Amino acid sequence: MPATLHSDSPLVPAVKLIDVTARYDQNVVFNDLCLEIAAGQFAGIVGPTACGKSTLLKIILGIHAVSAGQVELYSYPVDKVRPGTIGYVPQLGSVDWNFPVTVEEVISMGLYTNGRIWPWLSKQERACIRDLAHRLGVDDCLQNHISDISGGQRQRTFLARALINNPKLLILDEPTSGVDIKTQHEVLHLLGDINSGGITILLTTHDLNAVASHLPWVICFNRGMVAQGRPNTIFTNEILTKTYGGDIVIVKSEGHLLIANSTPLNFIDEHP
Numbered sequence: 001m002p003a004t005l006h007s008d009s010p011l012v013p014a015v016k017l018i019d020v021t022a023r024y025d026q027n028v029v030f031n032d033l034c035l036e037i038a039a040g041q042f043a044g045i046v047g048p049t050a051c052g053k054s055t056l057l058k059i060i061l062g063i064h065a066v067s068a069g070q071v072e073l074y075s076y077p078v079d080k081v082r083p084g085t086i087g088y089v090p091q092l093g094s095v096d097w098n099f100p101v102t103v104e105e106v107i108s109m110g111l112y113t114n115g116r117i118w119p120w121l122s123k124q125e126r127a128c129i130r131d132l133a134h135r136l137g138v139d140d141c142l143q144n145h146i147s148d149i150s151g152g153q154r155q156r157t158f159l160a161r162a163l164i165n166n167p168k169l170l171i172l173d174e175p176t177s178g179v180d181i182k183t184q185h186e187v188l189h190l191l192g193d194i195n196s197g198g199i200t201i202l203l204t205t206h207d208l209n210a211v212a213s214h215l216p217w218v219i220c221f222n223r224g225m226v227a228q229g230r231p232n233t234i235f236t237n238e239i240l241t242k243t244y245g246g247d248i249v250i251v252k253s254e255g256h257l258l259i260a261n262s263t264p265l266n267f268i269d270e271h272p
């Protein structure tokens with residue numbers, strides 16, 4: 001008889017999609033998608049606008065139902081996964097910053113999984129929030145209203161909310177959008193540290209250069225899987241043209257990649 005793999009085994013994928021079809025009414029976003037994300041991976045999904053990246057995340061989160069196929073997280077069907085297993089940071093563009101909550105209250109919202117409605121926090125929970133806020137560098141603004149903090153602090157606040165239950169899988173929808181380039185690097189460094197602590201990370205982004213310089217794994221997506229692998233092997237003219245259409249320049253220099261839009265399509269390799 002084959003041995004059963006424990007869900008915490010590194011051999012069990014964090015995410016497994018089997019022949020998944022996703023649609024909104026008549027709009028089929030993708031068909032028969034098969035995808036595996038290894039436990040411990042730090043992966044970025046890239047692709048053009050409206051290609052289905054957020055829909056893919058929603059399916060993995062179990063908040064958009066599949067039309068066909070199966071979604072498994074750590075070998076469990078997505079609807080059977082223990083609450084708190086996944087931490088989620090939404091696109092911050094969708095947040096109403098006038099909503100009357102403080103940074104501490106936003107972080108505490110992460111504790112309200114599994115139908116909990118009790119609004120008071122225990123001493124221990126408050127201490128946990130303070131520790132996490134300290135780790136993420138937002139302990140100085142815990143009592144600030146969320147409209148009175150910077151873009152980077154907002155990103156860290158929502159990251160803390162997603163991490164408060166010690167998730168195994170962290171999902172982020174465009175964590176590098178709407179902040180300056182220095183903050184983008186800081187956020188990605190922070191995510192790298194969180195990943196080194198054992199948390200599997202899956203994010204979407206439009207920033208190919210950030211992926212090239214910070215992420216070990218990339219998934220090129222356009223209404224279906226185009227390719228996945230290490231950025232150095234995946235960011236080629238052929239694959240990026242398949243993913244985005246034309247107008248991409250890739251500059252390779254001393255092991256680094258720089259990707260830009262251009263017409264006509266070019267490939268410049270300083271060190272062939």
Ligand SMILES: Nc1ncnc2c1ncn2[C@@H]1O[C@H](COP(=O)(O)OP(=O)(O)OP(=O)(O)O)[C@@H](O)[C@H]1O
Nearest residue numbers: 024027029047048049050051052053054055056204
């Ligand atoms: N709630 C919804 N109801 C109906 N159609 C939707 C909904 N959300 C997304 N869509 C459609 O599904 C397709 C994929 O959208 P999705 O948001 O997944 O793309 P995306 O790659 O995340 O885009 P972007 O990079 O612009 O955020 C698009 O055609 C979009 O119009």
